[in-house]
Amino acid sequence: MRGAAMSFTAAASGLVVFLLSVSVVQSQYGMTYSSTKICAVKGSTVEIRCSYTYPSTSNGHVNTVEKTCWFTTWKDLKPVDVTTDSEYAGRVEDLCENNTCTLRIKNLTESDSVEYWFSIKTRQYTHLGVPGTTLSVTDAPKPPSVSVSPSAEIEEGSSVTLTCSSDANPAANYTWYKEDGNADLSFVSEGPRLFLSSIQSSDSGQYYCTADNLLGSRRSEPIFIDVTYAPKLPSVSVSPPAEIEEGSSVTLTCSSDANPAANYTWYKMNGNRKLPPLTTEPKLFFSSFQVSDSGKYYCRADNLLGSRRSESISIDVKYAPKLPSVSVSPSAEIKEGRSVTLTCSSDANPAANYTWYKEDEDSLKASGQIFTITDFRAEHSGSYSCGAQNKLGRSNSTLTLIVVAGSSTMTVNIIGTTLGVLMLILVFLLSLWMRKKKALHSTTEAHEPVEIETLT
Structure with a gap:
């Protein structure tokens, strides 16, 4: 007054x-x-x-x-x-x-x-x-009441009006506040009406109004504004975040800011061909990740207001070298004095490094995927081992070059193994073959015609 x-x-x-x-x-x-x-x-x-x-x-x-x-x-x-x-x-x-x-x-x-x-x-x-x-x-103002228009569900982008009223004499002045994350109140505006045009998800939260006059101040009960919106761009995380090794467990997690909460679906890319969904859970779990599981994955987040697809994420599994394959060039009979090229290849991630050794020799013959022997001679015959190695492991294959005795040419036979077991089988088979050949030769001589003299 x-x-x-x-x-x-x-x-x-x-x-x-x-x-x-x-x-x-x-x-x-x-x-x-x-x-x-x-x-x-x-x-x-x-x-x-x-x-x-x-x-x-x-x-x-x-x-x-x-x-x-x-x-x-x-x-x-x-x-x-x-x-x-x-x-x-x-x-x-x-x-x-x-x-x-x-x-x-x-x-x-x-x-x-x-x-x-x-x-x-x-x-x-x-x-x-x-x-x-x-x-x-x-009298001091009565506790103010707050009304919201529209009173139905509030969608992102719509307009909303909050109205504050209080029985007060003298008439009250009104101030609007919003509660922040620390439960503190931050000033929004003054006046009995708070108008929010094109409301956004960030506008969600608890609002209060205060009614003040010379005799006192009263604060309203909080009113919660819940803005509904379609899913935002989903984010994808991989656990473990470090290098993934073959056989390890892997979890892919999809998350999106959405109201109401989003439903999730996981897919794996295969060129332009649409593959069936892998799961409808926010997490995609692999108990033992294999080489065949490598590739690009993405998730989709959906709710009643819309749908959004994540960016694709590539999963590259690391694994030790598989059993190497060895090839010889030329692949036909090789004449003595010609050059021979041995090539070793193995599926590995990261890529393998290659080394060559000759049986019964400790020294390294060559490094690299290709090993070339020029002016091939009888003393070069024998077994050669190709080793493929990366930081996750090593695998070996053996190649055997055999010179047929008494021939001016050599027959090349290739046997690949990691443990040398096939080498023993080859020696055993060669022994059987030589015995069979000797037996066949003896049988042929036994059937040659015998000249018989007739007495007169």
Whole structure:
């Protein structure tokens, strides 16, 4: 309440309102009210003071005050004595001392908002001090209520209006706040309405409004704004994030910001051909990842408002070299003195390094995928081992060059093994073949015709 001649302090029930003095002169009787206007808070206590003077004699007689009264609104054309009226019962006191009387009213109600007059009665005259003091009983704002329009589901991109209202006298001023991640309130705007145009997912959260006037401030209950939206671009993570070795377990995880929550589907790419989904869970799990599982994967996130596909992620499994294959060039019979090229290859990731050794020789014959022997001679015959190795392991294959005795050419036979077992089988088969050939030769000689001499 504003006024140069008025001041007050208001709070909870029991707080007394003290007032500055403003003099009001009433005819020959002096009357001074503490204030002509008072504002007080509902439920509190107010004191209205009036000091008075009067003539000590009147018409030659001693003049004394016989009674003091406080009056208010008129009933039946008569002013109401506050100290005896039922509406004030138990709530008022009239305290007088040294020509100053104080009307104390407790537990103020809005119906106490009227004008109050002080009256004195002497032996010969009753004086009512008018104008009196006007009391206005106000209240701090009631807890404000918040409404949202539209009241249905709020989709991203739509417009939303929040309205704050409170029963307050004097009228309240409104301020909007939003709760941040630390449960603190951040200022949004002022005014009874908060308008959010093209609302975004980041606008989701709890909102509050406060209603303030000179008598206090009240905050509303929180209202939660839940913005629904289609899935954002899904992200894909791989565990373990480091190098993946063949046989290890691998988990691919798909996640997307979506409201309502997204459903997920995993796919593996195969050129332009669409493959059936691998799983409809957010995680794709491989208990033992194999070379055949290598490739590109992607996931799709879906909800009622839309669908979004992730970027493709390549999974490249690492593995030790597989059993090497060995080839010889030329592949036909090789004449003595010609060059021979041996080539070794193995499926490995990372790529394998190659080494060549000759049976019964400890020294390295060559490094690299290709080993060339120029001017091939009988002493070059024997078994050659190709080793393929990377950081995950090693695998070997053996190649045997055999020279057929008594021939000017050599027959090349290739046997590949990692453990040398096939070499023993080859020697055994060659032994059987030689024995069979010798037996066949003996049988042929036994059937040659024998010349017989006839005696005459």
